[in-house]
Amino acid sequence: MKITFKAAGSEDRTIEVHGSLTLMEAAVRHGIDEILAECGGACSCATCHVYVPDEWLAVTGEAGGMELELLECVEARRPGSRLSCQINLSPAMDGLTVELPPA
Ligand code: FES
Numbered sequence: 001m002k003i004t005f006k007a008a009g010s011e012d013r014t015i016e017v018h019g020s021l022t023l024m025e026a027a028v029r030h031g032i033d034e035i036l037a038e039c040g041g042a043c044s045c046a047t048c049h050v051y052v053p054d055e056w057l058a059v060t061g062e063a064g065g066m067e068l069e070l071l072e073c074v075e076a077r078r079p080g081s082r083l084s085c086q087i088n089l090s091p092a093m094d095g096l097t098v099e100l101p102p103a
Contacts, residue, residue, distance in 0.1 A: 001094035005032050005050075008102060017089060023098070024048040024085035034100045041085035046070050048084040049077075051099040059092050076101040 003026060004014040015030035027035040027048075039045035043066050052060050057080060063071055067086045071077055084098070 001089065001091060001096075003027075003089070003093070004095075004097040005034075005100055006097060007034060007100040012097075021089055022085050023050065023087040023089055023096075024083075026089060027084060032100075034103070035084060037085060039085075043067055043070060043083060043086060046074050046083060049074055049101050050082055050084045051078055051101065052080045052082050052087075053097065053099070054080060056093075056096055056098075059090075060087050060096070 001017050002014050003017055004012050005027065006012050013032060015026060017026045022041060024035055024037050024041055028037050036047035038047045060082065063082050067083050070083065071081050074081065
């Protein structure tokens, strides 16, 4: 499946993902350097923050539980904010485009 990352001031990057990964794992494996993922996916660092566009929220789901608590501390939070380590990629997400927060 293909996933595209958008960031202000740089070209869109589209990666090809195989297997069952989280969005964070896919980003890190494909060199999306803005995703630091300091806690390794334990939902405790928020350095894997992305913005999911409205049209994809029904597919990715919305943040809940610990993720929501952590997002409350994120300065650049917006509607659609998610922690990419909490998004398990599925075939329905082929073509997903997410935006990266400002550096
Ligand atoms: S990798 Fe740390 S919260 Fe997602």
